[in-house]
Amino acid sequence: MKQVFTFFAFIFFSYSCNNEKSNTITFSSIEIDQKVDSIISLMNLDEKVGQMTQIDQRFLDTISDISTYTIGSLLSGGGSTPKINKPDEWLKMYNRYQKEAMNSRLKIPLVYGIDAVHGHNNVVGATIFPHNIGLGATRNEELVTEIGKATAIAVNATGIDWTFAPCLTNPKDYRWGRTYEGFSDDPKLVARLGVASIKGIQDKSISNGKSVIACAKHFIGDGNTEFGTGMNGLVDRGDVKMSLDSLRKELVPKYQESIDAGVMTVMASYNMWNGIRCHASKELLTDLLKDEMGFQGFVVSDWEAIDQIPGDYKSDIEISINAGIDMVMVSGEGQPYKKYIRLLKENVNEGLISMERIDDAVSRILKVKLLSGLYENPFVENDRLNLIGSDKHRNLGRQAVRESIVVLKNDGMLPISKNINNLVVAGRGADNIGMQCGGWSIAWQGGQGRITKGTSILEGIKKTVANNTNLVYSIDGKGVDNSNGEVAIVVIGEDPYTEWFGDVEKVEINNEDLKTIQRLKSKGYRVMVLLISGRPMNISNHIDGWDGFASLWLPGTEGIGVSDILFGDYSSTGKLSFPWPIQVEDGALSSYDKILFDRGYGL
Ligand code: GLC
Numbered sequence: 001m002k003q004v005f006t007f008f009a010f011i012f013f014s015y016s017c018n019n020e021k022s023n024t025i026t027f028s029s030i031e032i033d034q035k036v037d038s039i040i041s042l043m044n045l046d047e048k049v050g051q052m053t054q055i056d057q058r059f060l061d062t063i064s065d066i067s068t069y070t071i072g073s074l075l076s077g078g079g080s081t082p083k084i085n086k087p088d089e090w091l092k093m094y095n096r097y098q099k100e101a102m103n104s105r106l107k108i109p110l111v112y113g114i115d116a117v118h119g120h121n122n123v124v125g126a127t128i129f130p131h132n133i134g135l136g137a138t139r140n141e142e143l144v145t146e147i148g149k150a151t152a153i154a155v156n157a158t159g160i161d162w163t164f165a166p167c168l169t170n171p172k173d174y175r176w177g178r179t180y181e182g183f184s185d186d187p188k189l190v191a192r193l194g195v196a197s198i199k200g201i202q203d204k205s206i207s208n209g210k211s212v213i214a215c216a217k218h219f220i221g222d223g224n225t226e227f228g229t230g231m232n233g234l235v236d237r238g239d240v241k242m243s244l245d246s247l248r249k250e251l252v253p254k255y256q257e258s259i260d261a262g263v264m265t266v267m268a269s270y271n272m273w274n275g276i277r278c279h280a281s282k283e284l285l286t287d288l289l290k291d292e293m294g295f296q297g298f299v300v301s302d303w304e305a306i307d308q309i310p311g312d313y314k315s316d317i318e319i320s321i322n323a324g325i326d327m328v329m330v331s332g333e334g335q336p337y338k339k340y341i342r343l344l345k346e347n348v349n350e351g352l353i354s355m356e357r358i359d360d361a362v363s364r365i366l367k368v369k370l371l372s373g374l375y376e377n378p379f380v381e382n383d384r385l386n387l388i389g390s391d392k393h394r395n396l397g398r399q400a401v402r403e404s405i406v407v408l409k410n411d412g413m414l415p416i417s418k419n420i421n422n423l424v425v426a427g428r429g430a431d432n433i434g435m436q437c438g439g440w441s442i443a444w445q446g447g448q449g450r451i452t453k454g455t456s457i458l459e460g461i462k463k464t465v466a467n468n469t470n471l472v473y474s475i476d477g478k479g480v481d482n483s484n485g486e487v488a489i490v491v492i493g494e495d496p497y498t499e500w501f502g503d504v505e506k507v508e509i510n511n512e513d514l515k516t517i518q519r520l521k522s523k524g525y526r527v528m529v530l531l532i533s534g535r536p537m538n539i540s541n542h543i544d545g546w547d548g549f550a551s552l553w554l555p556g557t558e559g560i561g562v563s564d565i566l567f568g569d570y571s572s573t574g575k576l577s578f579p580w581p582i583q584v585e586d587g588a589l590s591s592y593d594k595i596l597f598d599r600g601y602g603l
Contacts (some may be wrong), residue, residue: 002234025202025262025371027296036366040359042106048362049344052327056080059332067103070343072365073327075113076122078444085124087158087385094159098378109378111369113162118556120154121441124452127393127557129436134404134553135288135575136183140198143400148200150393152212156383161212161374163266166197168254171223175234175586177502180534180554182223184577185588191254195261210373216258218269218302220251220284225271237270256293264297264368266324270305280309285324298326298364304334314343316505318352326361389453394558401561406551406574407603413528413548415568419466422486426477429491429532431458436535438554439498446496454557457491464563477519488525493532506582507537521545534581540596575602
């Protein structure tokens with residue numbers, strides 16, 4: 001009898017979901033609440049606990065575990081790709097996992113998450129857009145919404161339901177390896193661009209009725225930790241020493257605006273707040289985020305983040321779930337997911353976690369699966385793969401590159417004539433798509449050189465200058481003739497990094513880069529220095545010797561957008577979204593006597 005009811009219950013949910021008229025995401029829906037309650041009433045504890053489990057697909061022991069344990073979510077962490085990294089292989093992988101989920105008793109679909117944080121950046125062939133620090137310099141909300149849509153179209157085309165974006169950090173310390181994931185140090189600008197991104201990502205009109213789920217992260221204070229309290233005694237995952245009052249004033253509004261814009265998930269932050277891990281803080285995750293700010297979606301943990309709560313794994317689970325974590329990114333690498341499931345059930349059976357808390361967590365997860373349209377559209381056809389890396393998206397990426405470039409010095413250098421007779425292009429970043437993209441690009445830590453399809457800055461220059469221009473490329477400036485004041489474009493910068501791999505004590509320009517510039521200066525060239533970096537860097541001791549200087553941030557695959565500015569097809573409009581101190585280790589300070597260029601500056 002139960003099976004029959006289940007079947008009709010499922011048909012009823014599907015039918016009534018299709019009645020959703022609105023294209024935007026609104027949580028206040030009696031219908032949805034009723035559907036959720038009906039599903040919950042059919043579920044046993046195993047199924048509820050399974051929904052609160054997220055595993056990286058690489059670490060599944062066997063695919064049938066998805067249905068055996070009614071797993072609620074899979075993710076592709078950085079580098080977690082199908083064997084062959086091509087769009088159609090991603091879609092095949094997604095549909096295969098989703099099909100297995102449909103073998104479970106209640107056929108609750110998986111929600112599959114990925115870090116598509118600057119385009120669908122794990123997928124070879126997808127357009128990779130500038131990282132948030134560059135988008136902050138555009139201040140262009142419409143552009144950010146369009147990039148959110150383009151990203152969602154690519155993510156949806158590979159089947160995937162959920163991106164762990166936008167990051168709402170407003171970094172204060174540039175020694176942090178995740179500075180570039182912030183639009184700005186100014187939480188007001190972050191709020192505006194974060195909402196713009198969510199509107200693009202979750203727009204139901206762009207996909208086959210299944211809107212991609214956005215994720216406001218990392219709640220709360222990820223970019224406000226105190227130097228020395230982080231991992232390896234540096235910044236990442238450190239301690240935010242801030243009163244509740246200051247936290248409410250500075251960090252809460254950007255999340256409130258995202259919640260009001262309908263963001264369906266929030267990711268808790270690794271960092272501590274006054275010594276307590278966010279993942280362990282009921283005050284933050286329940287009292288503030290859910291009760292006071294009215295967040296009705298679900299809270300996902302960060303990667304194995306609950307393991308950092310003092311105590312053993314069973315108490316980590318008890319504390320984090322009771323604090324308000326609804327789904328744990330177990331990962332399956334650091335902790336076996338079967339151990340997590342067993343211990344979560346033990347906590348419930350021993351009364352350490354109430355069934356009411358479990359039902360609240362599962363209700364939130366089911367609500368998002370219903371609201372996003374995933375319930376009635378669990379599978380994705382392969383008729384949208386051609387949208388990935390489309391000319392339309394590449395042109396959007398090129399526009400974003402143009403608008404993100406900030407020109408900070410221009411002693412008669414720009415625009416360079418396209419008919420220039422002799423031109424030298426040099427530097428480690430000149431012909432290096434990997435450096436252009438930075439972290440979170442194909443591999444977790446990014447990579448060097450031709451990591452994916454796109455145009456390097458050099459290729460863009462070659463396409464732009466006249467055929468009779470004598471263009472010489474030299475990565476280090478050696479083997480270049482002397483000059484009588486000819487122009488050399490030198491592209492320097494940071495090697496890709498992600499998360500704590502980018503934490504540093506000093507933010508210095510690479511010595512090799514300085515030598516390349518010096519070689520060209522000593523040969524009589526006028527140098528236009530272009531910096532690829534995830535943050536402001538120490539240039540105050542060097543910039544006087546440069547004839548021109550522009551910050552490219554991390555522009556992504558469409559390097560040709562740099563030439564649009566260099567050769568004057570477009571004038572630069574980018575403005576700093578972070579203050580640039582004389583001593584960059586001072587971070588985003590406000591005292592004018594220590595600032596080289598202020599936030600909002602750009603030629
Ligand atoms: C990482 C990051 C988080 C990311 C998650 C999944 O550790 O902190 O931003 O979304 O794990 O890859």
